[in-house]
Amino acid sequence: MKSLPDALLKTNLSLPLVYRGKVRDTYELSPNELLMVATDRISAFDFSLPCGVPGKGEVVSRLSAFWFSATSHIIPNHLIRLVDHDHSFPEYIWRRSMVVRKAKRIPVECIVRGYLFGSALLEYQRSGKAGGVSLPEGLVKGQKLPVPIFTPTTKEEKHDRPLEVEELVEMVGNEVALVLEEKSVELYLFAAGEVRRQGITLADTKFEFGYDGEHEIMLIDELLTPDSSRFWVGEGYGGRSLDKQPFRDFLSSLGWEGGTPPPFIPQEVIQETSRRYQEAYQKLCGGKNGSY
Ligand SMILES: Nc1ncnc2c1ncn2[C@@H]1O[C@H](COP(=O)(O)OP(=O)(O)OP(=O)(O)O)[C@@H](O)[C@H]1O
Ligand SMILES: [Mg+2]
Numbered sequence: 001m002k003s004l005p006d007a008l009l010k011t012n013l014s015l016p017l018v019y020r021g022k023v024r025d026t027y028e029l030s031p032n033e034l035l036m037v038a039t040d041r042i043s044a045f046d047f048s049l050p051c052g053v054p055g056k057g058e059v060v061s062r063l064s065a066f067w068f069s070a071t072s073h074i075i076p077n078h079l080i081r082l083v084d085h086d087h088s089f090p091e092y093i094w095r096r097s098m099v100v101r102k103a104k105r106i107p108v109e110c111i112v113r114g115y116l117f118g119s120a121l122l123e124y125q126r127s128g129k130a131g132g133v134s135l136p137e138g139l140v141k142g143q144k145l146p147v148p149i150f151t152p153t154t155k156e157e158k159h160d161r162p163l164e165v166e167e168l169v170e171m172v173g174n175e176v177a178l179v180l181e182e183k184s185v186e187l188y189l190f191a192a193g194e195v196r197r198q199g200i201t202l203a204d205t206k207f208e209f210g211y212d213g214e215h216e217i218m219l220i221d222e223l224l225t226p227d228s229s230r231f232w233v234g235e236g237y238g239g240r241s242l243d244k245q246p247f248r249d250f251l252s253s254l255g256w257e258g259g260t261p262p263p264f265i266p267q268e269v270i271q272e273t274s275r276r277y278q279e280a281y282q283k284l285c286g287g288k289n290g291s292y
Helices: 056-070 118-127 165-172 174-196 245-253 267-285
Strands: 017-020 024-030 033-038 041-044 047-052 079-082 097-101 108-115 144-150 200-211 217-220 229-233
Touching (some): 033 056, 041 245, 056 097, 108 165, 108 174, 144 174, 229 267, 245 267
Antiparallel strands (some): 017 024, 024 033, 033 097, 041 047, 079 097, 108 200
16 A cells, blocks of 8 residues: 555644644734644544544645635635745645634534534434424435525534524624524535536535624634535435545444544555545645645
């Protein structure tokens, strides 16, 4: 087997570190600007795993930059630029880092689902609802929903919790709650239409929003990447998914769903996952524009 390049698991820049998340190392560049470096770290079932997926950070940063540009007519976003060939930073962070506007984060994961899968499927099987939204009877795993649904959750240290509409309104106010829902659904529909032309289905995705210095709402974090979205090859459910599914499948096959120290991950699983991220990049924005 061809051996993979090393994965980047951690960065140590001589800048103030603001936050080391499950995937990104975020540094402060100035009072209004952050440097977000996507490492190759991978998480599953909300746990960070001790290995990385080579090239993953570059894929998620370049895809995010691509989508921020493609969706700026829908809503402003935090991206100032993707770092590349910039000698003020070490070369190992090029193409995997974004300079962004610092935001006051809205602590909500704005999830939109076009298909019944994952936690929404489990909830539907229990209650006939997904994210509190009543759905028609008789839907099956992977089925397209009549219309995309907005199923926001909290952002918690460990497991995120579904947010009822009333709770969301209480957190951010009526007006902002409506903007989050409308913009999330609009972004989903736009992206789903774009990827359909590449032969891909956008099953679901997650957005994050924040306020800029003028208290205007903007899109932040990452956008329409395999870490924040489910992309399926082909129309509808059934084909390969372009994300960390090989990881999840391997861990599930061992019965590991977090909690205890993660098991050893074989090289084959890492390699297959790396290949899926590369495929996602190629299929979604490869060759469209040299700047991504
Ligand atoms: N423009 C921004 N201003 C401030 N914070 C941001 C901005 N964009 C993204 N973030 C935050 O930076 C972090 C990105 O790191 P990463 O994705 O690794 O975190 P994470 O492990 O997903 O953490 P969390 O559970 O907090 O989302 C997220 O917490 C995200 O909410
Ligand atoms: Mg994140």
